[in-house]
Amino acid sequence: MSRAVMYETFGGPEVLELREVPQPHAGSGEVRVRVNAIGLNPMDWIFTSMPEMAEQFGISLPSGFGTDFAGVVDEVGAGVSGFAVGDRVYGSAVGRAAADFVVVDPSTDTLLHTLAEIGDEVAGTLSVAGLTASAALAAVDVQAGDTVLIGGAAGGVGVIAVQLARLAGARVIATASEGTFDFLRRLGADPVTYGPGLEGRVRAMAPGGVSAATDLFGTETAEAALALGVPPTRISTIAAGPNPPGGVRPTGGVDALPEELKRIADAIVAGEITVPIAATFPITRIREAVRLQAGRHVHGKIVVNL
Missing domain, CATH: 3.90.180.10 (Medium-chain alcohol dehydrogenases, catalytic domain)
Structure with missing residues (x-):
């Protein structure tokens, strides 16, 4: 037994x-x-x-x-x-x-x-969180020089997404509760409080604009990104159902390439991801x-x- x-x-x-x-x-x-x-x-x-x-x-x-x-x-x-x-x-x-x-x-x-x-x-x-984080960023083609807004950044998927985006050379603005701010700063992100008024707080932090976004918890971050002028093709969601607001891109771990897990594992060994x-x-x-x-x-x- x-x-x-x-x-x-x-x-x-x-x-x-x-x-x-x-x-x-x-x-x-x-x-x-x-x-x-x-x-x-x-x-x-x-x-x-x-x-x-x-x-x-x-x-x-x-x-x-x-x-x-x-x-x-x-x-x-x-x-x-x-x-x-x-x-x-x-x-x-x-x-x-x-x-x-x-x-x-x-x-x-x-x-x-x-x-x-x-x-x-x-x-x-690693499996679900790693593949989901990879898919969320790949769906919006995160590149060096991007300013990426990541919603729900302190969770299991979020911590990997933040670090993958930073490895790609992007600046990360991460939505979270204030109690996680020091934690997210250690991962290389600029934290911002979620909730009403998110659009205005992000606008103040990124006067040059946000170029991509991924929402790992509902739709609040996706809606703020749309209001900030981010094109729907550069906004992804993982928990908003098959028809998220504004035509943004729904995705999930099933959309990621299996090789992404090997890349994440190698980055952990190299000390680039924790x-x-x-x-x-x-x-x-x-x-x-x-x-x-x-x-x-x-x-x-x-x-x-x-």
């Missing part, structure tokens, strides 16, 4: 249960990973609380939980090449990562080798970890260890 986080009804963190389940095994074309760490994402708790969103991703009850993971390959099925027992790996498996073992198909799931210099706690946070770990929890405290994540006031990533 092994352990897995499961839920049988939709709801808040209280529906999550750590259960004893039969061990899964790798079939043909699959590998089994002994999971050491999972990184939480907003999508994880959104699936547990919003049936319509879960359905869009093929999740039905009863369901497992979690997406991003890092661990060690301990079974390899027939026909698999590129992975061997003992390999350290990280990746994503929607709705089943929070478990002692996860079975993945490298041809359809995200699965990469973990660099020796990166620990499992960091590797387990992944702030805001809190860690054992799997036995999964509800507490998800409750903190769902509060949306975390500076960085939350990691659950197995």
